[in-house]
Amino acid sequence: MPLPTKLQEIVDDFAGMSREEKVESLIGYSETLPPLPDWLKDERAKMEPVPECMTPVFLFGEKQPDGGLIFHFDIPPQSPTVRGLAAILASGLNGCTPEEVLTVPADFFMPMNLQEAISQQRINGFIGVLAHMKQAAVKSMEGK
Amino acid sequence: MSYAHPEYLVDTEWVARHLDDPKVRIVESDEDPLLYPIGHIPGAVQVDWFSTLQHPLRRDFVTKEQFEEVCSKLGINNDTTIVFYGDKSNWFACYALWLFQYYGHKNVRIMNGGRALWEQEKRPLVKEIPSYARTTYRAKEADRSIRAFRDDVFKQVEAKKPLVDVRSPKEYSGELLHMPNYPQEGATRGGHIPGAVSIPWSQAVNEADSTFKTTKELRALYEGKDIKPDGEIIAYCRIGERSSLTWFVLKYLLGYDKVKNYDGSWTEWGNLVDAPIEK
Numbered sequence: 360m361p362l363p364t365k366l367q368e369i370v371d372d373f374a375g376m377s378r379e380e381k382v383e384s385l386i387g388y389s390e391t392l393p394p395l396p397d398w399l400k401d402e403r404a405k406m407e408p409v410p411e412c413m414t415p416v417f418l419f420g421e422k423q424p425d426g427g428l429i430f431h432f433d434i435p436p437q438s439p440t441v442r443g444l445a446a447i448l449a450s451g452l453n454g455c456t457p458e459e460v461l462t463v464p465a466d467f468f469m470p471m472n473l474q475e476a477i478s479q480q481r482i483n484g485f486i487g488v489l490a491h492m493k494q495a496a497v498k499s500m501e502g503k
Numbered sequence: 504m505s506y507a508h509p510e511y512l513v514d515t516e517w518v519a520r521h522l523d524d525p526k527v528r529i530v531e532s533d534e535d536p537l538l539y540p541i542g543h544i545p546g547a548v549q550v551d552w553f554s555t556l557q558h559p560l561r562r563d564f565v566t567k568e569q570f571e572e573v574c575s576k577l578g579i580n581n582d583t584t585i586v587f588y589g590d591k592s593n594w595f596a597c598y599a600l601w602l603f604q605y606y607g608h609k610n611v612r613i614m615n616g617g618r619a620l621w622e623q624e625k626r627p628l629v630k631e632i633p634s635y636a637r638t639t640y641r642a643k644e645a646d647r648s649i650r651a652f653r654d655d656v657f658k659q660v661e662a663k664k665p666l667v668d669v670r671s672p673k674e675y676s677g678e679l680l681h682m683p684n685y686p687q688e689g690a691t692r693g694g695h696i697p698g699a700v701s702i703p704w705s706q707a708v709n710e711a712d713s714t715f716k717t718t719k720e721l722r723a724l725y726e727g728k729d730i731k732p733d734g735e736i737i738a739y740c741r742i743g744e745r746s747s748l749t750w751f752v753l754k755y756l757l758g759y760d761k762v763k764n765y766d767g768s769w770t771e772w773g774n775l776v777d778a779p780i781e782k
Contacts, residue, residue: 386537410679413534413591437590437619439537477536478553 507758578635607643690773
């Protein structure tokens with residue numbers, strides 16, 4: 360099954376970048392991650408924690424009237440790598456239906472060759488964040 | 504009461520006054536490698552625990568020759584004073600310091616409070632990556648007295664000598680490995696090395712500003728758990744980064760002579776066939 364179009368574009372972009380461009384682009388993504396909306400600021404209990412990350416990461420999938428999901432993240436600025444990875448996932452998957460989110464394979468990022476920029480260990484942040492985005496997608500389908 | 508070896512610690516003010524000192528090299532070592540390119544202490548170079556210090560093939564550190572190349576490229580001489588700092592209360596700064604000690608660079612310091620305190624004090628951070636004239640660095644043979652391998656740990660367990668597990672209480676109890684979707688860097692078994700006492704690394708650090716606690720507080724912390732100054736101690740965590748911090752505290756702040764860091768830590772022990780585990 361193909362990746363959602365926007366996510367596929369990001370994967371292709373990264374695949375063609377030099378190491379330096381990857382670092383710059385990741386920083387760029389980390390800077391574009393929007394702040395948590397006000398209505399979620401005191402709603403930690405509603406949000407999905409990502410305990411696999413060494414950084415405190417919380418996310419929430421907001422269901423839109425058209426059935427698509429918008430993901431919101433709470434990740435401290437001291438963790439630009441996790442912020443960058445989350446921003447890539449948000450850019451690539453915002454607007455997708457929960458079903459589409461669930462089709463994304465856990466190793467979708469392999470062709471991005473990010474290990475040359477940030478090492479394999481940190482890329483695994485993708486696995487944790489994506490897994491919990493899927494859980495948020497499942498919750499949204501249950502109407503929670 | 505001061506630390507046993509206070510010369511291994513400098514404060515942010517000292518660093519601010521030595522930014523242009525040619526005898527000093529400031530080195531940033533973080534858990535998150537993007538922090539350095541976003542902004543670092545003026546003149547600081549980056550040493551990444553993974554891409555700079557790990558062997559590209561084996562699960563080990565760079566060789567002595569590769570380490571010499573790392574230092575030569577960063578313009579470090581054998582007599583350079585190296586000040587390490589980083590994120591996460593200096594975990595990886597301590598890890599880098601430990602590895603520099605392993606290859607015989609004695610003139611090392613930690614910037615107390617690390618990156619977090621430097622930022623809190625609103626001191627300058629820059630993006631410019633400095634370049635220094637290449638040197639010809641000569642490393643010493645690896646100092647095995649500060650590094651424990653798994654065989655050392657087996658002997659330690661048999662001899663009932665002290666082991667300090669510095670991971671979080673849930674990692675110590677083995678509970679954390681039961682999480683779903685746990686990524687690699689994990690282990691197939693949870694728990695701790697038999698006989699290890701749990702003293703999470705974070706108890707050695709003040710939460711407010713990431714600086715180290717006082718001698719009195721640290722003594723009470725470790726001696727209270729029977730980790731005594733004359734003991735032969737091995738500290739471990741998951742990959743050896745948090746235990747580097749504990750190693751630094753025990754060795755230089757409290758003056759314990761015989762402390763080793765087991766960098767294989769839980770990612771090795773929790774996967775080792777036939778290794779004893781306690782829960």
